Amino acid sequence: MRSDHVLAIDQGTTSTRAVLFDASGQKVAHAQRELTQHYPRLGWVEHDPEEIWQSVLATARDAVAMSGVPMPGIAGIGITNQRETAVVWDRATGQPIHRAIVWQDRRGADHCARLRADSAEPLVTAKTGLLLDPYFSATKLAWILDHVEGARERADRGELAFGTIDSFLLWRLTGGAVHATDVTNASRTMLFDIHAQSWDAELCRMFDVPEAILPDVHDNCHIFGATLSDLFGAPIPVGGMAGDQQAALFGQGCFAPGMVKSTYGTGCFLLLNTGQEPIESHNRLLTTPAYRINGETSYALEGSIFVAGAAVKWLRDGLGVIADARDTDSLATRVESSHGIYMVPAFVGLGAPYWEPEARGAILGLTLDATGAHLARAALESVAYQTFDLTTAMTGDAGRKATAIRVDGGMAGNDWMCQFLADILEVPVQRPANVETTALGVAFHAGLATGIWSGIEALPNTWARSDIFEPRMSESERSRLLDGWKDAVARTLGR
Numbered sequence: 001m002r003s004d005h006v007l008a009i010d011q012g013t014t015s016t017r018a019v020l021f022d023a024s025g026q027k028v029a030h031a032q033r034e035l036t037q038h039y040p041r042l043g044w045v046e047h048d049p050e051e052i053w054q055s056v057l058a059t060a061r062d063a064v065a066m067s068g069v070p071m072p073g074i075a076g077i078g079i080t081n082q083r084e085t086a087v088v089w090d091r092a093t094g095q096p097i098h099r100a101i102v103w104q105d106r107r108g109a110d111h112c113a114r115l116r117a118d119s120a121e122p123l124v125t126a127k128t129g130l131l132l133d134p135y136f137s138a139t140k141l142a143w144i145l146d147h148v149e150g151a152r153e154r155a156d157r158g159e160l161a162f163g164t165i166d167s168f169l170l171w172r173l174t175g176g177a178v179h180a181t182d183v184t185n186a187s188r189t190m191l192f193d194i195h196a197q198s199w200d201a202e203l204c205r206m207f208d209v210p211e212a213i214l215p216d217v218h219d220n221c222h223i224f225g226a227t228l229s230d231l232f233g234a235p236i237p238v239g240g241m242a243g244d245q246q247a248a249l250f251g252q253g254c255f256a257p258g259m260v261k262s263t264y265g266t267g268c269f270l271l272l273n274t275g276q277e278p279i280e281s282h283n284r285l286l287t288t289p290a291y292r293i294n295g296e297t298s299y300a301l302e303g304s305i306f307v308a309g310a311a312v313k314w315l316r317d318g319l320g321v322i323a324d325a326r327d328t329d330s331l332a333t334r335v336e337s338s339h340g341i342y343m344v345p346a347f348v349g350l351g352a353p354y355w356e357p358e359a360r361g362a363i364l365g366l367t368l369d370a371t372g373a374h375l376a377r378a379a380l381e382s383v384a385y386q387t388f389d390l391t392t393a394m395t396g397d398a399g400r401k402a403t404a405i406r407v408d409g410g411m412a413g414n415d416w417m418c419q420f421l422a423d424i425l426e427v428p429v430q431r432p433a434n435v436e437t438t439a440l441g442v443a444f445h446a447g448l449a450t451g452i453w454s455g456i457e458a459l460p461n462t463w464a465r466s467d468i469f470e471p472r473m474s475e476s477e478r479s480r481l482l483d484g485w486k487d488a489v490a491r492t493l494g495r
């Protein structure tokens with residue numbers, strides 16, 4: 001039987017999805033499981049790696065069973081993941097020695113502040129393309145080594161392995177045979193030199209991380225290993241791995257320099273393909289590998305916002321203002337404006353372009369007649385305003401404004417938000433029929449490695465059906481709203 005399906009595992013912050021694609025890039029089956037969020041202390045966010053592993057196994061098996069595609073029809077697996085989240089496990093048993101410390105976790109803030117005071121940031125940025133922030137994995141890994149009893153000594157003896165979620169899943173899928181990651185995930189650790197494309201000894205010393213704990217680094221399209229036969233009934237090659245935001249760029253077909261995508265999940269991540277040369281940002285954006293195929297790297301400029309859909313989740317789980325994230329669409333439509341309310345969702349600090357790990361969220365302009373609908377609208381608006389800050393920074397770095405933005409992620413299903421985004425950015429917002437572009441991107445990687453497609457030019461064009469939101473707000477209204485946002489941010493940051 002010809003193998004022409006690819007199974008994508010998308011391990012996100014709030015859920016794990018498994019999506020089976022056929023050779024035309026069409027979704028054949030899909031399974032999803034929510035993930036428990038642990039908040040043990042203020043500013044700390046953790047996941048249970050065991051729960052993550054079980055959710056991956058369950059969703060992968062469900063998607064395959066639902067599709068009816070027999071196992072020999074599956075050519076390969078692609079893994080894409082929430083990036084930066086750090087796991088350390090025992091090489092002998094495969095057991096994590098601590099819960100995974102999630103990308104949103106701020107516990108490394110003091111460590112970063114100390115290094116910044118020692119003037120370390122320019123060197124870190126020059127090598128990694130990142131800024132000194134607890135968002136990245138290095139201080140999370142250092143924290144685990146320093147706080148789990150005996151961890152440092154065991155790491156020095158080579159008994160422990162570190163990885164981002166892709167690496168941990170690969171280890172489990174291959175029964176501990178492979179300890180590896182891909183270049184996009186490696187680049188988010190703050191230990192990887194994106195120019196030399198290797199782990200950096202000086203950075204490892206700076207963060208006190210033994211190099212022996214780090215995984216091997218490969219292209220995104222690479223046969224990383226094969227799954228244990230008893231997991232799915234037959235071994236399946238793992239042919240692609242990529243951080244979820246880079247995978248979304250690929251799945252959105254943003255292969256040409258100048259193309260931009262913005263993904264709205266827990267956070268929002270805007271990536272601009274800048275081609276084969278890394279571009280240094282002068283506006284506090286990140287320089288990051290977008291994909292590496294056959295040893296050739298394409299780079300991106302990235303703006304990272306920590307809270308997008310998470311603000312909507314908070315309205316649901318924290319305040320109980322809505323029963324379902326989708327309710328925000330109708331609530332926002334129900335009121336004429338947000339009634340002068342601005343939400344600055346700095347729940348876990350502010351990311352690009354502010355990089356203020358100690359900032360906390362604020363809602364300004366409340367009056368007694370404010371309703372849940374106004375709050376819901378303010379939450380959606382805050383996501384568009386934050387995206388505006390990113391596109392402004394990006395226009396400054398790239399020298400020209402993007403002509404369109406491709407959106408995806410759970411929150412991109414919200415029509416009201418997409419229209420408001422087009423209005424505030426003053427560019428058309430394009431939404432593909434299939435917003436599972438993250439999964440599709442890594443399915444492309446795995447399909448390229450396993451020979452389903454011969455090269456990027458042979459990938460199916462999945463853009464046949466899409467929605468376009470054109471800007472239609474008056475300039476005066478737009479300026480008025482944006483002035484209010486700038487004022488709200490300044491007040492939140494105490495400026």
Ligand SMILES: Nc1ncnc2c1ncn2[C@@H]1O[C@H](COP(=O)(O)OP(=O)(O)O)[C@@H](O)[C@H]1O
Nearest residue numbers: 012013014015265266309310313325326410414
């Ligand atoms: N229709 C919607 N309107 C607004 N927010 C939404 C909508 N659907 C999902 N969300 C938000 O999007 C997030 C889920 O998107 P998803 O891409 O699955 O995130 P992740 O990959 O980070 O887990 C949740 O935070 C949820 O609150």
Ligand SMILES: O=P(O)(O)OC[C@H](O)CO
Nearest residue numbers: 012013082083265266267
């Ligand atoms: O889980 P997501 O989709 O919000 O993505 C998380 C990012 O990869 C964090 O950098």
